[in-house]
Amino acid sequence: MKKNKKILVGGGAGYIGAQLVPLLVDAGYEVEVIDLLWFGNHLPSNIKVTKKDLFECTQADMAGFNAFIFLAGLSNDPMAEHSPSKNFIFNAALPSYLAYTAKRAGVKRFIYASSCSVYGYTEDKVFDEESPASSNYPYGLSKLQGERGALELQDEHFSVISLRQGTVCGYSKRMRMDLIVNAMYKTAMVDEKITVNNPDIWRPIYDIRDCAQAFLLALEAPEDLSGIFNVSSGNYTVGDVGERVRQRVEKLSDKKIDLEIKHVADMRNYKVSTTKAETVLGFRPVHSVEDIVASLHEHQGDMGNLNQDNYYNIRIFKEIAKREELRNKRLSEIDDFKY
Numbered sequence: 049m050k051k052n053k054k055i056l057v058g059g060g061a062g063y064i065g066a067q068l069v070p071l072l073v074d075a076g077y078e079v080e081v082i083d084l085l086w087f088g089n090h091l092p093s094n095i096k097v098t099k100k101d102l103f104e105c106t107q108a109d110m111a112g113f114n115a116f117i118f119l120a121g122l123s124n125d126p127m128a129e130h131s132p133s134k135n136f137i138f139n140a141a142l143p144s145y146l147a148y149t150a151k152r153a154g155v156k157r158f159i160y161a162s163s164c165s166v167y168g169y170t171e172d173k174v175f176d177e178e179s180p181a182s183s184n185y186p187y188g189l190s191k192l193q194g195e196r197g198a199l200e201l202q203d204e205h206f207s208v209i210s211l212r213q214g215t216v217c218g219y220s221k222r223m224r225m226d227l228i229v230n231a232m233y234k235t236a237m238v239d240e241k242i243t244v245n246n247p248d249i250w251r252p253i254y255d256i257r258d259c260a261q262a263f264l265l266a267l268e269a270p271e272d273l274s275g276i277f278n279v280s281s282g283n284y285t286v287g288d289v290g291e292r293v294r295q296r297v298e299k300l301s302d303k304k305i306d307l308e309i310k311h312v313a314d315m316r317n318y319k320v321s322t323t324k325a326e327t328v329l330g331f332r333p334v335h336s337v338e339d340i341v342a343s344l345h346e347h348q349g350d351m352g353n354l355n356q357d358n359y360y361n362i363r364i365f366k367e368i369a370k371r372e373e374l375r376n377k378r379l380s381e382i383d384d385f386k387y
């Protein structure tokens with residue numbers, strides 16, 4: 049796909065969007081964002097951002113765009129566990145609806161932010177895109193359903209690319225501290241301690257800069273390309289991540305970090321092959337866990353209080369849910385009064 053094309057990013061004001069959207073603009077794309085702004089708007093002021101629920105996005109809103117990038121929905125397990133019904137609505141139904149609307153509006157490409165969590169709990173094997181996806185938990189299940197809903201619509205005129213991402217980590221202007229490396233960095237800096245809940249499970253770790261590059265490659269892939277691609281910067285055990293974060297923080301600061309190892313059962317354990325993305329999209333991840341820590345440390349001053357609520361999706365999500373409940377209660381009281 050050529051540059052100077054119009055891209056609409058749904059959920060583009062979130063953690064990944066705040067890194068990706070400026071990169072797309074720098075690469076010559078004209079970018080607009082639709083987002084509910086749950087975590088505020090941290091995008092540059094020259095980006096057109098419309099505050100709106102993507103369920104209200106119509107064909108008219110999508111007309112004239114060449115590609116739609118889906119970055120919305122509930123983006124981790126705690127949110128999904130807190131509200132399983134909303135999770136399936138936002139993560140499974142919403143991408144299906146948006147891919148349908150985009151296709152009818154003449155948008156040529158739909159790029160879906162999927163997750164390697166679709167693989168669930170696997171045994172000691174590297175999973176590729178042909179391996180069974182079998183999560184038993186709301187988040188992983190809903191990400192798979194959203195992916196399938198969008199991919200159902202692919203044809204020679206409508207490309208659907210699903211990027212199954214590892215756990216994205218690193219600095220973004222819309223910061224999250226509930227992602228493994230970021231969380232370990234925070235406790236190392238604040239409490240001089242890192243807790244590893246299960247050292248032996250595997251996680252693909254994905255530097256947010258590699259992540260943004262993959263979306264760019266997906267946009268620029270041949271127009272008739274569709275499919276699923278695993279994308280990550282590398283596979284690590286959680287114990288290895290903890291040790292690497294500990295060593296790097298000690299090197300960058302004057303702190304002595306305590307590493308606490310526990311053995312808590314986990315619902316996710318997977319390592320993935322990114323060979324298909326490398327071969328077909330030209331994906332070349334270049335960052336390591338150490339790079340992620342270095343980048344977080346470099347932005348220490350920009351991040352401020354590492355424990356602020358806005359850095360934890362579940363805290364904000366619970367607040368929003370409480371406000372919605374209150375509003376619905378008030379509306380039903382008005383109805384009771386009327387009749």
Ligand SMILES: NC(=O)c1ccc[n+]([C@@H]2O[C@H](COP(=O)([O-])OP(=O)(O)OC[C@H]3O[C@@H](n4cnc5c(N)ncnc54)[C@H](O)[C@@H]3O)[C@@H](O)[C@H]2O)c1
Pocket residue numbers: 058059060061062063064065082083084085086087100101102103118119120121122123124138142161162163164213214215216217224227361
């Ligand atoms: N961050 C990761 O490690 C990771 C890994 C794999 C996949 N993903 C997927 O990537 C996407 C982006 O992740 P993120 O970390 O940037 O999440 P995020 O929670 O920081 O951002 C999500 C954004 O979507 C918006 N949003 C949610 N539902 C919406 C709706 N109905 N209408 C309009 N806006 C809506 C929110 O306001 C928020 O700005 C998500 O789909 C997530 O599931 C993320």
